[in-house]
Amino acid sequence: MxxxxxxxxxxxxxxxxxxxxxxxxxxxxxxxxxxxxxxxxxxxxxxxxxxxxxxQQESPLTSKDPGGPPGGTERDIIAFAACLRLCWPDPDEPLLPGVASTVGAVRDALKPLGVQQVVSAVNRLSAWGFLEMDLGDGTIRLGPAVATWPDAEIAQLRRQHATLPGNGDACRE
The missing domain is CATH 1.10.10 (Arc Repressor Mutant, subunit A)
Incomplete structure (x- = not known):
């Protein structure tokens, strides 16, 4: 090949x-x-x-092949923000591999925001490569698309980590 x-x-x-x-x-x-x-x-x-x-850093992104944070609906973005916080509980640690969480933990993290139906958002985020799902044990992790983010975006996420929905207590290894 x-x-x-x-x-x-x-x-x-x-x-x-x-x-x-x-x-x-x-x-x-x-x-x-x-x-x-x-x-x-x-x-x-x-x-x-x-x-x-x-x-490449200098290449423009197109709508056919998005890079950086996910697009999608507002629910997709909010669900991903919760997944990011749950699967990356310590912003001083590397973003990947992070830790495992569950759809239930994401649902719990988003209840205070009035977001209830997160399964479809998690499925889309997984299809886009931002999350990896393990149907065997029901866990979710950050996906390979997250590894493509520029250092400047990750640095900004580190600074704003505390504002992401959810808390690290819902994470599990």
Whole structure:
């Protein structure tokens, strides 16, 4: 399979395991750069080490392939803010891999705001790559799309972490 095809596949999959050979990683980086993208290394739960695609800093984002925080409905954005707070309880720690939470904890975090139906928002956020769901144990985690955020956005989130809905007490490892 050619590297451009692998880059296209990675765009659809959102995450792939880190190739063992450094030459394969270098070839993927070159193909991503040629496509106006960059590769971002992601260390997920259970020590999974993978790659995801992000836009190069100077590349414009298009509505066909959004980057940065999720769009969607107001409920999607508020639900993601709660997930961010629950899955990243300590803003002094790295954003990923974060900790696991549950849809129930997100629902509880949003009750004071009058938001009740969060399952559809969590499902959309998962489909967009901002969350990862484990249907086996019912947990949710931050997804690989979060790894593509620019450092400036993460720094702003660190400063505003206390304003996100929810609290860290609802998290669980």
């Amino acid at each position: 050619t590297n451009p095809l692998i880059v296209a596949q990675l765009r659809v999959w959102r995450l792939m395991r880190m190739p063992e050979e450094e030459t394969a990683v270098a070839a993927l980086r070159a193909a991503a750069t040629a496509a106006g993208r960059r590769l971002v290394e992601v260390r997920g739960s259970a020590g999974v080490h993978g790659l995801t695609l992000a836009w």
